[in-house]
Amino acid sequence: MxxxxxxxxxxxxxxxxxxxxxxxxxxxxxxxxxxxxxxxxxxxxxxxxxxxxxxxxxxxxxxxxxxxxxxxxxxxxxxxxxxxxxxxxxxxxxxxxxxxxxxxxxxxxxxxxxxxxxxxxVAHLGPDLLGDDWDPDLAVTNLAADPDTLVGAALLDQRLLAGVGNVFRSEICFLQRVSPYTRTGDVDLPAVVQTARRLLWDNRVRSVRCTTGVLIRGKELWVYGRDRKPCRRCGEAIVRSDLDGRVVYMCPRCQAGAAAGG
Ligand SMILES: [Zn+2]
Structure with missing residues (x-):
């Protein structure tokens, strides 16, 4: 996808x-x-x-x-x-x-x-993460509009910000140490938006999608597609689940905190 x-x-x-x-x-x-x-x-x-x-x-x-x-x-x-x-x-x-x-x-x-x-x-789309007119403040405002939305669902909603798909939503949540099941009202949204922008920007001209910074086959991603494999940070088994009909991966230990904080 x-x-x-x-x-x-x-x-x-x-x-x-x-x-x-x-x-x-x-x-x-x-x-x-x-x-x-x-x-x-x-x-x-x-x-x-x-x-x-x-x-x-x-x-x-x-x-x-x-x-x-x-x-x-x-x-x-x-x-x-x-x-x-x-x-x-x-x-x-x-x-x-x-x-x-x-x-x-x-x-x-x-x-x-x-x-x-x-x-x-494309008038219905939120700010484009890779657009010349990228507007992080508007993206944060859009994501914050409904504080009860789960951040994992909000990240895929192209009306809020445009460009994040299923792989990046899992990776963004992992990097922010936040469960995709956390309400957006409990998430450090500016940090989430900044991470989303960085990941998409870094990957815009790469042939292999990479979020870990390690461009070695099988080591490019933190959690996506790594069901039951050990977390690269803590060793806990990665868990796969279904969020809004799309698969999501997370580390239950690294992403246990309700709030991202700093
Ligand atoms: Zn972990």
Missing amino acids: PEGDTIYALARRLHEVLADATLTHTDFRVPRWALTDLSGGRVTAVRSVGKHLFMDVERDDGSAVSIHSHLKMEGAWDVHRLGTRWRRPGHSARVVLRAGDTEAVGFNLGVLEVVTDPAAA
């Missing part, structure tokens, strides 16, 4: 190959956009907002649109040289964009639409 850092890196990669390129062929394979043809348009930018991806296109008539996509659980964007074999099944392709001999294909996208007002498509 991609998080904000993955989409940021994906946007950079797509920007490198598509920015300033003229689309020579577009094929939207979803009913609503099947008749849309953006060929002749020039890609002005590919960028991320939270976990949302935008490809801004200036059409040949001068109007501007954006191809908005979201990977959700299964989605992916691949870039190929035209004529090479795709790495994923053709029937899962939702959109094919060609620019010269470059082909970008979106597979199994959870959201795919062509919008004239990209800002409206």
